[in-house]
Each structure stands twice: as structure tokens, then as C-alpha cells.
Amino acid sequence: xxxxxxxxxxxxxxxxxxxxxxxxxxxxxxxxxxxxxxxxxxxxxxxxxxxxxxxxxxxxxxxxxxxxxxxxxxxxxxxxxxxxxxxxxxxxxxxxxxxxxxxxxxxxxxxxxxxxxxxxxxxxxxxxxxxxxxxxxxxxxxxxxxxxxxxxxxxxxxxxxxxxxxxxxxxxxxxxxxxxxxxxxxxxxxxxxxxxxxxxxxxxxxxxxxxxxxxxxxxxxxxxxxxxxxxxxxxxxxxxxxxxxxxxxxxxxxxxxxxxxxxxxxxxxxxxxxxxxxxxxxxxxxxxxxxxxxxxxxxxxxx
Ligand SMILES: [Zn+2]
Numbered sequence: 001x002x003x004x005x006x007x008x009x010x011x012x013x014x015x016x017x018x019x020x021x022x023x024x025x026x027x028x029x030x031x032x033x034x035x036x037x038x039x040x041x042x043x044x045x046x047x048x049x050x051x052x053x054x055x056x057x058x059x060x061x062x063x064x065x066x067x068x069x070x071x072x073x074x075x076x077x078x079x080x081x082x083x084x085x086x087x088x089x090x091x092x093x094x095x096x097x098x099x100x101x102x103x104x105x106x107x108x109x110x111x112x113x114x115x116x117x118x119x120x121x122x123x124x125x126x127x128x129x130x131x132x133x134x135x136x137x138x139x140x141x142x143x144x145x146x147x148x149x150x151x152x153x154x155x156x157x158x159x160x161x162x163x164x165x166x167x168x169x170x171x172x173x174x175x176x177x178x179x180x181x182x183x184x185x186x187x188x189x190x191x192x193x194x195x196x197x198x199x200x201x202x203x204x205x206x207x208x209x210x211x212x213x214x215x216x217x218x219x220x221x222x223x224x225x226x227x228x229x230x231x232x233x234x235x236x237x238x239x240x241x242x243x244x245x246x247x248x249x250x251x252x253x254x255x256x257x258x259x260x261x262x263x264x265x266x267x268x269x270x271x272x273x274x275x276x277x278x279x280x281x282x283x284x285x286x287x288x289x290x291x292x293x294x295x296x297x298x299x300x301x302x303x
Contacts, residue, residue, distance in 0.1 A: 080142035087145035090152045097159050106166050175267050176243045178221035178301040182251060182287045183274060185212030191297040197281050206295035207250065207288035214255050214283040216274040220265040221249055221287075221301065229257045229272070235286065236278020239271050249298075252286035253277050 009031070013022040101108040189197075189209035196203035224243035232238045235252035239259065242248050255275025259265060276283045289298040 077138065080138050083142045083145040083149070087148050090149055090156065093156060094152065094159075097156065097163065100163060104167070104170065106163070172223075173245075175223045176245065176247070178243065178247065178249055178289055178298070179303060180219065180221050180267060181210075181302055182221050182249075183210055183212060183216055183218045183285050185210040185216060185274075185285070187299075188284070191295075191299065198279065207252075207286050208298050209284045209286055211282065211284040212274055214273070214275055216283075216285075217270050218251050218254065218258075218272045218274060218285055220267060220269045220271050221289075222247070222267050224249075224265055226259050226261050226263040226265060226271070228261050229259055229263075230261070231277070234279035236280060237272070237275065238278070241265060241271075246292040248290040250286075250288040250290065252288075253280045253284060255283075 007028050009026045009028065011024040011026055013024070015021070098108045100106075187208050188211045189205060191205055191208055193202055194205045195201065218239075220241055222241075222243045224241040227240040227242050227248070229239045230237075232252070235250070237254040237257065238250060238252040239254065239257065240248055240250050251272060253275055254272040254277060256273040257271070258273070259269070259271045265271060274283050274285050280286075287298050289296050289301050
């Protein structure tokens with residue numbers, strides 16, 4: 001056999017009939033080509049199937065991501081809306097703070113809020129908050145709102161604390177200032193020049209006289225400290241209270257004391273009872289308001 005012959009296969013097709021047999025002389029390289037083609041087709045098929053499954057997985061993942069993104073977007077929009085609403089609330093509280101300062105004659109310009117903050121807060125949120133979407137506009141607005149809240153809330157706290165201190169001071173000043181009636185009854189002798197009830201000569205009356213029955217309760221007209229509760233000449237049984245800031249009050253002609261010297265009293269504390277002790281013509285309270293040692297018209301300190 002020569003070399004050429006060995007490189008061929010012979011395929012014989014023998015029909016089960018009278019027909020002649022077919023003899024095919026196939027060269028070996030044809031089989032090689034067919035084998036290579038088969039292998040390549042298989043590889044390509046596997047690659048294609050893998051690609052297909054990968055694509056399907058990716059599509060599923062993309063679908064999930066899309067849903068997640070949608071959820072996140074919705075959640076963000078809700079948080080953004082809350083931040084903007086909160087900023088508006090803070091602005092309202094700041095307005096209220098300023099209003100309280102104005103109503104109480106505290107300097108509203110002394111407020112802690114920076115001018116920029118107040119301006120930004122006054123601008124408020126979008127017209128219609130239901131239209132808020134998670135657009136970048138809303139994102140930046142929400143961010144600004146949160147920044148403002150972060151800056152404003154500590155300032156608001158500081159301002160309210162200052163307001164509290166101012167109010168407390170105001171209240172203690174108010175309660176240390178005589179402002180109520182010391183007892184019930186009619187004022188039958190006013191402050192200033194009058195005829196002396198004993199001598200009928202012109203005399204300066206250093207307080208007012210309030211007449212009522214013996215035993216009518218007498219009250220401190222402001223917070224303070226009892227300087228003395230003693231028999232004091234013409235005043236009879238009398239009480240002197242110091243309220244601070246140079247202001248004192250005197251309650252004279254009592255029948256009885258309800259407090260001792262050095263007692264701390266509040267506006268409205270029962271301090272004694274009406275009488276006619278000392279230089280008196282009948283049961284009444286002689287009430288004085290003394291400012292820096294000078295008797296002042298007590299009616300100016302009555303409600
Ligand atoms: Zn009097």
C-alpha cells in the first residue's frame with residue numbers, strides 16, 4: 001500500500017436490492033474536519049447556553065434592583081417631606097419666641113437667631129408638599145432643611161432658656177412689688193394732707209386707712225421679709241416688711257400678729273388682724289408704702 005492510499009477510508013454502501021453497491025473513497029482529513037466542527041459546535045452551544053442563563057440572572061437582578069430603588073425613592077421622599085415640615089415647625093416656634101419677647105417687652109432683636117437662618121426659615125417649604133418627589137431638587141432642599149434644623153434647634157433652646165430666666169426675673173420683680181389690697185374694707189382716709197383726727201389741725205397722712213371690723217385678716221402686699229412685728233408708739237401693734245429694691249410696707253393698729261420678725265412672707269401671706277391699737281379712733285388698718293424711706297401714695301400700688 002502506498003502513502004496516498006492509507007490517507008483514505010473506503011465506505012461501501014450495499015443496498016438490500018438488485019442495485020449496484022456504492023463505493024465512496026473518503027479522505028481522512030474530512031473526518032478530522034467533521035470532528036473539529038463537532039467540537040466547536042459543542043463549545044459554542046455551551047457558551048451560548050451559559051450566556052443565556054447569565055443574562056436571565058442579570059435580568060432578574062435588574063428587576064429586583066429596580067423595585068428596591070423604587071422603594072428607596074419612596075422612603076426618601078417621605079423623609080425629605082418630614083425634614084421640610086420639621087423645618088417649617090422650627091420656623092413657627094422661632095416666630096412664637098419672638099412674639100413672646102415682643103409681648104413681654106423683652107428686646108426681640110436680642111434673639112439668638114442669625115439673620116440668614118431667619119431669612120431661610122421664613123422662605124418656607126414648597127407650595128404644595130404633596131407634590132414632593134425624590135428629585136434632586138427635593139434632595140438638596142431636604143439637605144438644606146436638615147442643616148437649618150441642626151443649627152436652629154440649639155439656638156432655639158438657648159433662646160428659650162434665656163426667655164425663662166427673663167420671665168423668672170420679671171416674676172420675682174412683680175411679686176416683690178406691692179400690688180394687692182392688704183385687707184378688705186373702705187378707704188376712709190387717703191394719703192396726703194388732711195385734718196388730724198385728734199387735733200383737727202392740718203397734718204400729713206403718710207398712708208391710707210382701711211376701715212373694717214376688728215379681727216379682719218391683713219395680708220402682705222408683696223413678697224418680702226418682716227423687719228419688725230412690734231408695738232411702735234402711735235402705730236400701735238405694727239408690722240414693717242422689706243420687699244427689696246428700697247420698697248417697704250407698714251401695717252399699723254393691729255389687734256394681733258400672725259407673723260414674727262424675720263419671717264419670709266409671700267404676696268398674700270396672712271400677717272395679722274385689724275384692730276385699733278396705738279393712736280386710733282376705731283378699728284382700721286393704716287397702710288403705708290415707703291420707697292427709699294419716703295412714704296408714697298399706696299393707692300398707686302393697689303389693683
Ligand atoms: Zn392712717
